[in-house]
Amino acid sequence: MVTMWLQVFTNILLGLGLYVIFRKLTDMEAEGSYGDVDGPPNDHWFAGIFGGRLHNGLNYILRNTEIFGTVWKYAARYWAEALIVSDPLALHYILIKDQDSFEVADAVLSGNSLAFGPGLISIAGDQHRKQRKILGPLFSMSNMQDLLPALQPVVDKVRASITAQVSQHGGQPVEIDIPGWLSRASIEYIAQAGMGQSFDLLDSDYKTQDPSDFVKAVKQLRPLHQKLAFFQPIFRLIARYLSPYWWDAIAKWLPLPDHRKLRWCINVLHTTSKKALLQRKADIKLAHETRARSRSRSRSRDKNEEQFLKIRGKDIMTSLLVANSTAHEAERLSDGEILAQMSTFLFAGFDTTTDTLNQILYTLALDDHLQARLRGEIRKAKQEYATFQAELEEDDSDVSWENVELPYDVLLGLPLLDAVFHETLRMYPPVTEITRVAQEDTNLPLQFPIHSKSGIRMKTVPIPKGTPISISILGANYNKDIWGDDAYDFKPDRWLTDGGEFNRNGEKTHKRRASRARKMQDDDASHGSMRNGSPPGSGAQGGMKYPGIYSSIMSFGGGNRACIGFRFAEMQITQMLVTLLSTLHFSLPYDAESSVKSSRSSSGPRLATEFNGSLNVRLVREDDFITL
Numbered sequence: 214m215v216t217m218w219l220q221v222f223t224n225i226l227l228g229l230g231l232y233v234i235f236r237k238l239t240d241m242e243a244e245g246s247y248g249d250v251d252g253p254p255n256d257h258w259f260a261g262i263f264g265g266r267l268h269n270g271l272n273y274i275l276r277n278t279e280i281f282g283t284v285w286k287y288a289a290r291y292w293a294e295a296l297i298v299s300d301p302l303a304l305h306y307i308l309i310k311d312q313d314s315f316e317v318a319d320a321v322l323s324g325n326s327l328a329f330g331p332g333l334i335s336i337a338g339d340q341h342r343k344q345r346k347i348l349g350p351l352f353s354m355s356n357m358q359d360l361l362p363a364l365q366p367v368v369d370k371v372r373a374s375i376t377a378q379v380s381q382h383g384g385q386p387v388e389i390d391i392p393g394w395l396s397r398a399s400i401e402y403i404a405q406a407g408m409g410q411s412f413d414l415l416d417s418d419y420k421t422q423d424p425s426d427f428v429k430a431v432k433q434l435r436p437l438h439q440k441l442a443f444f445q446p447i448f449r450l451i452a453r454y455l456s457p458y459w460w461d462a463i464a465k466w467l468p469l470p471d472h473r474k475l476r477w478c479i480n481v482l483h484t485t486s487k488k489a490l491l492q493r494k495a496d497i498k499l500a501h502e503t504r505a506r507s508r509s510r511s512r513s514r515d516k517n518e519e520q521f522l523k524i525r526g527k528d529i530m531t532s533l534l535v536a537n538s539t540a541h542e543a544e545r546l547s548d549g550e551i552l553a554q555m556s557t558f559l560f561a562g563f564d565t566t567t568d569t570l571n572q573i574l575y576t577l578a579l580d581d582h583l584q585a586r587l588r589g590e591i592r593k594a595k596q597e598y599a600t601f602q603a604e605l606e607e608d609d610s611d612v613s614w615e616n617v618e619l620p621y622d623v624l625l626g627l628p629l630l631d632a633v634f635h636e637t638l639r640m641y642p643p644v645t646e647i648t649r650v651a652q653e654d655t656n657l658p659l660q661f662p663i664h665s666k667s668g669i670r671m672k673t674v675p676i677p678k679g680t681p682i683s684i685s686i687l688g689a690n691y692n693k694d695i696w697g698d699d700a701y702d703f704k705p706d707r708w709l710t711d712g713g714e715f716n717r718n719g720e721k722t723h724k725r726r727a728s729r730a731r732k733m734q735d736d737d738a739s740h741g742s743m744r745n746g747s748p749p750g751s752g753a754q755g756g757m758k759y760p761g762i763y764s765s766i767m768s769f770g771g772g773n774r775a776c777i778g779f780r781f782a783e784m785q786i787t788q789m790l791v792t793l794l795s796t797l798h799f800s801l802p803y804d805a806e807s808s809v810k811s812s813r814s815s816s817g818p819r820l821a822t823e824f825n826g827s828l829n830v831r832l833v834r835e836d837d838f839i840t841l
């Protein structure tokens with residue numbers, strides 16, 4: 214009996230002991246302090262790790278994320294410290310759940326305001342909410358559906374001009390400045406969609422013509438911004454206390470020619486948008502007057518109503534003016550706010566879409582098999598759609614499949630094209646990080662605990678008010694816990710269920726439409742849920758996901774500041790690819806790949822910008838298609 218009680222007593226003691234040890238361990242996880250968060254050593258007493266990041270780009274961030282985990286601290290410029298965060302739960306808190314506690318830095322907002330005026334990237338709080346409310350619907354799927362056919366002539370023109378260059382060489386591969394063509398096409402595409410204006414005829418004898426100031430300004434905007442990146446925090450701080458007038462007056466005297474060029478670009482964009490605004494207002498007035506006149510002559514009313522709706526459906530500026538005129542007074546945007554959006558869209562939309570397009574064509578030039586699969590998918594979709602249309606309209610005229618224009622839902626429902634687009638954005642995000650500042654003391658919970666300098670396992674990170682935070686899109690998109698051990702490999706098939714339409718040998722397997730499930734998930738993400746479990750084809754592993762607006766990838770951001778133009782970018786890039794790939798074949802110029810390889814200091818993702826050159830282009834042949 215005594216032995217039994219002794220045993221019970223010993224077991225209770227053992228249990229208590231274990232409980233105390235367990236509590237101690239879990240307490241230790243919560244004990245880590247902000248100062249204890251680990252990170253790479255400082256490279257420079259004044260510039261911090263700025264130089265390392267600039268020179269080693271993608272690899273610098275990825276290497277440190279592998280070493281220190283999904284939260285690490287680094288020495289920023291001017292003796293400041295900042296956190297780089299790529300943990301999914303932490304990002305959910307920063308961008309969605311606790312978004313009011315993490316805002317873009319005041320200095321960044323005032324700097325953007327100085328450059329672009331009161332557009333989306335320059336404001337916060339209620340004004341930002343007001344602008345998103347009126348601007349969001351302009352980028353809806355139905356508006357994109359209306360814009361798509363209106364923009365097809367831009368894409369056709371580029372293809373015709375490239376084809377003309379190819380044809381001069383009797384169908385043999387010819388080296389063409391594809392990045393140059395893509396950037397011209399993107400400017401024209403965004404300008405027509407955004408303001409209803411054309412700035413470039415996209416003729417092939419462009420080299421002999423002087424590009425318009427507008428085209429020059431858009432092209433130089435981001436490179437100049439990047440060149441001046443080191444000085445931006447200083448400019449922004451000064452700008453906080455000066456009006457644009459005084460800042461302009463003082464900036465003229467600064468010994469910084471790049472800064473003067475940047476001011477020139479901004480003035481050109483502003484003047485151009487102002488002219489476009491006046492013209493679009495005049496168009497709408499005319500349409501109203503025509504409509505009013507037609508009311509008194511009721512027979513022609515429908516026709517004129519149609520004309521008005523046509524204008525309304527085309528460019529974003531007109532749609533915005535129309536939406537503004539019907540909005541409640543408190544929700545309307547001022548002319549200054551409307552103008553600021555145009556420069557903002559050009560700044561945010563031009564390089565990002567052009568770089569992505571460049572990257573996709575470069576990847577396809579490296580991988581002929583993938584290029585042939587994609588072209589096969591495009592041909593099949595166009596042929597099927599042409600047959601469907603012919604049956605519907607009882608039309609038996611023979612239209613060549615290459616010139617068939619796919620409607621929006623078919624274009625975005627092509628599984629392999631969708632997968633290539635997702636995988637390119639995952640691996641080569643044109644924006645690699647976005648920044649926020651903690652507005653109050655807070656605790657950031659982590660999905661993947663980190664080890665502090667003193668060896669503590671931290672499940673949460675205490676963040677003092679004022680801490681700058683870099684959200685690492687790159688770190689998130691390459692996180693092996695989410696994407697698997699092959700996270701560093703370019704594998705579009707990860708976005709297709711069970712290996713996609715083709716297995717690795719190019720043989721046919723199951724086919725599915727991944728897009729619908731994913732788009733539903735996107736809507737979910739934009740409304741702030743952290744769903745536990747990803748739909749098939751979302752690309753992510755093990756039911757964990759990031760709070761990105763676009764599937765589990767963070768490339769378009771997430772939450773209330775997520776990219777407003779993501780559907781526009783998706784439409785532009787897929788429309789360009791479908792049009793170009795139908796008739797043209799792309800490959801690397803003979804020695805390009807080896808020169809890229811030899812110029813690389815370390816292994817890692819291969820960027821089109823490292824190569825940044827021409828591609829060999831020829832007309833397609835039958836063996837350039839892999840068809841189901």
Ligand code: HEM
Nearest residue numbers: 333558561562565566644647768769770774776777778782
């Ligand atoms: C592949 C193309 C694109 C990528 C990867 C991209 C990426 C991003 C990212 C990551 C953000 C979030 C910034 C933050 O949270 O601080 C953002 C915001 C934004 N993007 Fe994009 N973008 C693209 C194309 C476009 C296009 C075509 C437009 C306009 C037509 C556009 C307009 C904007 C605007 C206005 C914002 C600011 C939104 C706000 O603060 O409310 N973007 N973009």
